[in-house]
Amino acid sequence: MKPSTEKRLLQYARSNLKVISFALLCLLIAIGLDLAGPFIAKSVIDNHIVGVQAEWAQVADDESGTVIFQNKHYKRVDRIDSDDQIASYHTLVQSNRKYYFIDRQIPVNSQIERDDDGNWLASYDGEQQVVTGEQLSAGDLIHFFRPEIQPIAFLLITYLILIIISAAFTYLKTYLLQIYANRIIVRIRQDLYAKMHELPMQFFVDRPAGKILARITNDTEAIKELYVNVLATFFNAIIYMGGILFALFLLNTRLAMICLLAIPILFLWIKFYQKYAGKYNRVILSVNSSINASINESIQTMPIIQAFRRTKERQDEFEELNHRHYRYQRQLVRLESFTTYNLLGLLRGAALLLFIWFFGNGVLTGQGLITTGVLYAFADYLGRLFEPMEMLIHQLPQLEQARVSADRVFEMLDLDGEAVDDKEIPRINGHVRFDQVSFAYEADDYILHDLSFNVEPGESVAFVGHTGSGKSSIMNLLLRFYDQQKGRIFLDQYNSQEPSRQQVRQHINIVLQDPFIFTGTVLSNITLNDPKITREKAIKALKTVGADQFIEKLPLKYDQPVGENGADFSTGQRQLLSFARALAFDPAILILDEATASIDTETEGLIQTAISILAEGRTMLIIAHRLSTIQHADQIIVMNKGKMIEQGTHDELLAQKANYYQMFKMQQVGLAEQIG
Template sequence: MKPSTEKRLFQYAKSNIKIAVFSLTCLIIGVGLELIGPFIAKSIIDDHIVGVQAEWVELAQDQDGAVKFNETYFKRADRVTSDDQVVGYHTLVQSNRSYYFIDGQVPINSHILIEDDQDWVAEFNGETFDIEGERLSTAELYQFFKPELKPIAILLAISIGLILISSVFAYFKTYLLLVYANRIIVNIRRDAFAKVQQLPMKYFVDRPAGKILARITNDTEGIKELYVNVLATAVNSVVFMSGILIALFILNVKLALICLLTIPALYLWIKFYSKYAGKFNRVIRSVNSAINASINESIQTMPIIQAFRRTKERQEEFEELNHRHYRYQQKLVRLEAYTTFNLVGLLRGFALLGFIWFFGNGALTSEGLITTGVLYAFADYLGRLFEPMEMLINQLPQLEQARVSASRVFELLDEESEVVDHQEIPRINGRIEFDHVHFAYEEDDYILKDLSFKVEPGETVAFVGHTGSGKSSIMNLLLRFYDQQKGTITIDQYDHKQLSRQQVRQHINIVLQDPFIFTGTVLSNITLNDPRITREKAIEALKTVGADEFIEKLPLKYDNPVGENGADFSTGQRQLLSFARALAFDPAILILDEATASIDTETEGLIQNAINILSEGRTMLIIAHRLSTIQHADQIIVMKKGRMIEKGTHDELLELNGNYYQMYKMQQAGIIEQTV
C-alpha cells in the first residue's frame, strides 16, 4: 500500500529538518515576544494608570516612592513595607470624570454623590454611607501619577524592545522557511526529472509531452506554494493561535473556554472545504495539463495547421478545453465564496456575542472580578486571534491545489521505471543475433513475428520494407526502448535483457531521419557536454564528415550559438551534425534510421561519404528509404508484416526477382514509393 500524499510530503519535509526546527524555534520565540505586549499593556493600565485609584496610606514622614499632598506624604497601600510608619488610610476614587481623595477606606468603584459642600455620600452596590474628602484638580491628581511615569516609560521601552527583537526572529523565521521550502522543491523536481529519464519509452508514447511537462513544472510549482506560503502561514497561524489561547487562559479561564469553541468549528469547516475543493482541483489540474499539451502541439505543428487551414478547428478544440477549465474554476470560486470568506466573520461574531454575554452577566459589577487591564488585554488578544485564523482559512484554496499537484507528481514518481545501472562494460565487438524474436507494443498484436538473423562484427546490414513492416521496431528492441515478449537478443556474449538499458546503449549510437539539435553551441551539440569528448575530438569529427564547410562560415564558427532544434540549419546540415556526434562518441554499433530520406541529392553525397567513414571498424544497421544508398551493404533484410521474407546482398536479392527487385525497379523508374 502506497503512503498518502500527506505522508510523502512530510517525508520530503524531513529532508531538511534542521532548518525547519530552527525556523520553528525562531517563530515560537518571535510569537512569544509579540504576545507579551498585551500583558505589558495590562500592567501599565492596572498597575500604573488605573492603579492610582487605590487605597493610600498616610505616612509619618517622607519615604521612597511617597507622594506629597497638602504637606503630607502618602503611599499606595499595596507598596507599603514594614519599615513604613502608617498614620492613617485614604482612598483615591474616580467618579464620572472627577477624582476624589476620600478620608478612610471606601470601595474603589464607589459612586460619589455630593449633596452640598459639607455632605458627601458614597454609593456602592445600592448601599450609601457618609464620607469626607476633597475633589482633586488636574495638577493635584498629577502628583499621584508622577511616581508611575518612570515605570510606565520602562515598560514602554521594554515593549518596543520586544517588538524589535520579535521582528528579527520573524525575519529569520521567514527567510529560513523560504530556504527550507525551496530546498524541498529542488528535491522534488530533481526526483521528478530523474524519474522521467528512467521511464520506459511506452510512457512517452501514450502521453503528450505537454502533460508530462505540466507535472514537472506547473505541478511542482503548485507544491512549492504549499511549502512557501501555505506551510509558512499554517505554522505561523497555529503557533500564534496557540500562544493567544494560552494567554487567554492566563487572563480568564471562562472567557478562554468560549473562544476555544471556535477551534472545532474551524476544523469541521476545513474538512468540508477539502472534500469538495479537492475534486474540483483535480479536474482543473488535469484540464490544465491538456491545455499545455494542446498549446505545445499547436506550436510545434503550426506550419501544418496553417498550411491546411485548420486554425479555426484548432481554436475550437482549445476553446473547449479552456471553457471546461473555466467552468470548474467557477465552481471552485463559488465554494470559496461560501466557505473561506464568511467563516472568520461568523466565528468572530460568535466570539463577540460570548464576550458581551459574559460581561453582561455582571463580570464588571463585583469588585476585583476583572480589571480594566484584563479587559483591554483580552480584547486585544481576541482581536489578534482571528487574524491568523483568517490567514489560515484564506490559504485553503492554495492548500488544496498543492495537494492535488502533489498527488499528480507522486503518480509520476510511482510509475514503474527501468533499472538504472551505469557500470561500464568492456567495448563490444558488435556481433548481434535475433533468435525467434516476437514483439508487440500492445497485448498480443505482434509487430515482429519469429524474427531471426545474425550480424557479424563490422558488417553493414540494411533493413527495407513497407511502412509497418517492423524495421524501426528492430532498432527499438536493440536499443532497449522496449523488450521483446518472446525469443532472445544477444550482443556479443551478452544476453540483451541481462544488461541494463544504460549498459546496452554504452556502445550503440543512432542517427535519426530528423535529428534533434539541442539549444547551445555547435560544439556542445557534438560533445553533449560529455567530458570524454574533447574540443579537438569534436572538431575533428565535424571535419571528417564534411560539416566544417558550412561551420567555418558562421560568425563564431564552432562556438556559434544554435537555436531550438537547429532551426537556422538545413536538414542536410543538421544531419551532418548528427553524424559528427555519432563519430565523436565512436560507437561499436551505429544505427541509421532513414538518415538520408529527407535530404537533397547534392547533400546525399556528403551524407553517403559520412556513412562510409562511420562504417569503418564498426557494425552498421541501416533502415533504408532510398535503395540506392544501401547497395554496398553486406546484408539486406527485407521485412513484410513483421517477418523477414528475403535476405542477401543487393545483387543476390535482384536475382531472386522478389519484393526487393520490385521495389528497386520502381525506384529506378522514378516511381518513388513513399511507403518503403
C-alpha cells in the same frame, strides 16, 4: 500498501530535522514574545495608569514612590512598607470623568455626587455615605502620576525590545523555512526528473509532452507553495492559537473553554472544504495539463496549422478546454466564498457576542468587577485568536491544490521503472543476433513475428520494406526502448536484456531522419556536455563529416549559439551535425534511421561520404527507402508485415527478381521520370 500523500510529504519534510526543529523553536520564541505584549499592556493599565485610582496613605517621610500633595506626603497602600509610619488613609476615585481625593477608605469604583445640602455622597453597591475630600484638577492629578512615569517607560521599552527580538526570530524562522522548503522542492524535482528517465518509452508515447511537463513544473511549483507558505502558515497559526488559548485560560477559564469550541468547528469546516475542493482541483489540474499539451502541440505544428488554415479549429479546441477550466474554477470560487470568509465572520461574531455577554453580566469575578487591564488583554487576545484562523482559511485553497498536485507527482513517482545504471561495460565488437524474436506494442498485436538474423561485427546491414513492416521496431528493440515478448537478442556475448538499458546504449548510437539539435552551441551539440568528448575531438568529427564547410562561415564558428531544434540550419546541415555527434561518441553499432530521406541530392553526397567514414570499424544498421543508398551494404533484409521475406546482397536480391527487385525497379522508373 503505499503511504498517504500527507505522510510522503512529511517524509520529504523530515529530510533535515535539525533545520526545521530550529526554525520551529524560533517560531515558538517569536510567538511567545509577541504574546507577552497584552500582559505588559495589562500591567501598564492596571498598575500604573488606572492603578492610581487606589487607596493612599499619608506617610511621614519623603521616600521613593511618594507623592507630595498640599505639602503632605502620600504613598499607595499597595506599596506601603512595614516600617512606614501611616498618619491617615485616603482614596483617589474617578467619577463621571472627574477625580476626587477622599479623606477615608472607600471602594475605588464609587460614584461621587453632591446632595441638596452640598455634601459629597459616595455611592457603591446601592449604599451611600457622606465623605469629605478634594476635587483634583489636572495639575493636581499629575502629582499622583509622576511616580508611574519611570515604570511605564521601563515596561514600554521592555515591550519594544521584545518586539525587536520577536522580529529577529520571525525573520530567522521565515528564512530557514523558505530555504528548507526550496531544498525539498529541489529533491522532489530531481526525483521526478530521474523517474522520467527510468520510465519505459510507452509512457511517453501514451502522454503528450505538455502533460508530463505540467507535472514537473506546475505541480511541483504548487507543492513548493505548500512548503514555503502553507505549512509555514499552518505551523505558525497552530502554535499562535495555542499560545493565545493558553493566555486566555490564564485570564478566564470559563470563557477560554467556550473559545476552545472554535477549534473543532474550524477542523470540521476544513474537512468539508477538502472533500469538495480536492475533487474540483483534480479536474482543474488535469485540464490545465491538457491546455499545456494543446499549446505545446500548436507551437510545434504551427507551420502546418497555418499552411492548412486550421487556425480556427485549433482555437475552438483550445477554447473548449479553456472554458472547462473556467467552469470548475468558478465552482471552486463558489465553494471558497461559502466556506472560508463566511466561517470566519460567523466565528468572529459569535466570539464577540460571548465577550459582551460575559463582561456585561459581570460573571468574571465574584464581585462582578473587572479591571481595565484584564478587559483590554482579553479583548486583544480574542481579536488575535482570529488572525491565525484567518491565515488558515486563506491558505486552504493552496493547501488543496498542493495536495492534488502532490497526488499527481507521487502517482508518477510510483510508476514502475528501471533504475539508471551507467556503469561502464567492455566495448562490444558489434555482433548482433536476433533469435526468433516476436514483439508487440500492445498485447497480442504483434509487429514482429519470429524474426531471426545475424550481423557480424563491422558489417553494414540495410532493412527495407513498406511502411509498417517493422523496420523501426527492430531498432527500438536493439536500443531497448522496448523489450521483446518472445525470443532473444544478442550483442556479442550479452543477452541484450542482461545489461541495463543505459549500458546497452553505451556502444550504440542512432542518427534519425529528423535529428534533434539542442539549444546551446554547435560544439555542445556534438559533445552533449560529455567530459569524455574534448573540444579537439568534437571539431575533428565535424571536419571529418564535412560540416566545417558551413560552420567556418558562422560568425562564432564552433561556438555559434544554436536555437531550439537548430532552426537556423537546413535539414542537411542538421543531419551533418548529428553524424558528427555519432562519430565523436565512436559507437560500436550505428543505426541510421532514414538518415538520407529528407535531404537534397547535393547534401546527400556529403552524407554518403560521412556514412562511409562512420562505417569504418563499426557495425551499421540502416533503415532506408532510397534503395540507391544501400547498394553497397553487406546484406539487405526485406521486411513485410513483421517478417523477413528476403535476405542477401543487392545483386543477389536483384537476381531473385522478387519483392526487392520490384521495389528497386519502381524506384528506378520513378527516378527516370523525374530526370526526364
